Amino acid sequence: MSVGSASASAIPAGLPCWIEVACRDEAVTQQFYTGLFGWEYEVHRDPATPTGRYWISSLAGEPTGGLYQAGAQSAPGWTLHISVPHTASAAEWVEYLGGQVTLGPVAIPDRGSIVHAVDASGAPVVFWEAPPNWRFVTGVPNTFSGADLNAHDGAAADHFYTKLFNYASHQIGDGDAFDYVEYLIEHTPVLYRYVMGSEYSRDTPPHWLVYFEVDPARGTDATAGQALMLGGTVVIQPYDTAYGRMAILADPDGAVFAVIDHSRTLDDIGRAEVDDPYDD
Secondary structure (H helix, E strand, C coil): CEECCCCHHHCCCCCEEEEEEEECCHHHHHHHHHHHHCCEEEEEECCCCCCCEEEEEEECCEEEEEEEECCCCCCCEEEEEEECCCHHHHHHHHHHCCCEEEEEEEECCCCCEEEEEECCCCCEEEEEECCCCCCEEECCCCCEEEEEEEECCHHHHHHHHHHHHCCEEEECCCCCCCCEEEEEECCEEEEEEEECCCCCCCCCCCEEEEEEECCCCCHHHHHHHHHHHCCCEEEEEEEEECCEEEEEEECCCCCEEEEEECCCCHHHHHHHHHHCCCCC
């Protein structure tokens, strides 16, 4: 699908509406994602970035995300943007709910306004008041597929986001050993929250993990291998889940993201291996 329509109000509050990566070397990072996902880049003016430059990536002419050079005190990484009707109001609510505004509201030429914040669980996030002509392609191969909030304090995260956006929340795991919650708008899951388990070191900071859809014709394993060849890292080797076969990767600057092939779910693995004995 493509997020965006004739009026900004048609983008529901609480919907993921953009992603962007902060990097050290703009050219190297662009080459990596162009090689991995086939993206093209176009530069725009942006007063909120250290260089005043902001690159918009696209696939077949449709915007897929942003890229900018990180500041001297900032670490490379992917950031999720969530739609809000008014950034000024969102900033007030962030503080009221136990978060912290770190930048903004800032007006971006022809692109609405933004507020950078740290939520009540400690994860950086951006709230975006999108312009009427907003476009952001999702739901097709090599584009944004979803995001998990990886937190240590699940209760703080849930209180912050359900109050800010009136999300309904539903526990998918057992709530103890596996604490994984989906946030829903009108019964449709839009984002997920996970309490980090033993697979993460205890000092891992809370963060949003951005997922990209993998073309089933290429698959998660080949995508992970290609990331290595392009100078990236395989953080967690490909593995099967109920949502699809996924892997966690990092680009040459260390910005972490996930890729997932939704066509190959855990329930299908046995059948798939019987159907194709050469599929490893």
